[in-house]
Amino acid sequence: MIRRILTYLMSSGIAVAVDFIIFTVAEHLGAGIPLATAIGRAVSCIVNFTINRRTVFQSDGNLPVQFLKYIALVIFSGSISAFTVTKLQKLLGIEPVIVKAFVESLLFVFNYFVQHFLIFRKPKQENRAETEISENGGMHS
Numbered sequence: 001m002i003r004r005i006l007t008y009l010m011s012s013g014i015a016v017a018v019d020f021i022i023f024t025v026a027e028h029l030g031a032g033i034p035l036a037t038a039i040g041r042a043v044s045c046i047v048n049f050t051i052n053r054r055t056v057f058q059s060d061g062n063l064p065v066q067f068l069k070y071i072a073l074v075i076f077s078g079s080i081s082a083f084t085v086t087k088l089q090k091l092l093g094i095e096p097v098i099v100k101a102f103v104e105s106l107l108f109v110f111n112y113f114v115q116h117f118l119i120f121r122k123p124k125q126e127n128r129a130e131t132e133i134s135e136n137g138g139m140h141s
Contacts, residue, residue: 004056008112011051019044045074057120069119077107 023040027033049070053059059066084103089096 004116005112008052008056008115011048011056012108014051015044015048018047045071052115053120057116057122059120059122061120061122066119070115073111073114073119077111081107 019040021040022043023036026036026039031039049067052070053063053066081100081103085096085100088099088103092099
């Protein structure tokens with residue numbers, strides 16, 4: 001489980017880097033900030049989804065269904081972040097960046113569990129086999 005969480009953390013870092021690079025290039029090529037933001041975010045979402053599906057959660061489930069669920073999570077998390085950061089910043093009167101760091105940390109954990117249990121979940125029999133492997137030190141009994 002620790003390995004999966006570290007891989008998830010690395011996947012998120014890669015997605016942030018891709019977002020930043022694509023945004024920078026698009027903005028430099030003349031796209032306005034809103035368009036550059038949208039392009040960077042779209043590309044980074046595809047990269048993050050792909051890494052999470054293949055490497056973090058090693059899923060071979062229904063691709064279109066998983067992708068739609070992932071996009072719904074992205075929209076939901078983004079909305080919750082914007083709303084919560086706005087409200088907490090006004091309530092607490094501290095810098096929005098500090099509030100955002102706190103909120104995004106909580107959403108990071110929330111998003112991991114939603115992806116693990118709802119988006120990329122494995123069939124029950126496969127989960128049982130993984131549990132047996134980890135409980136028996138890597139061997140089935």
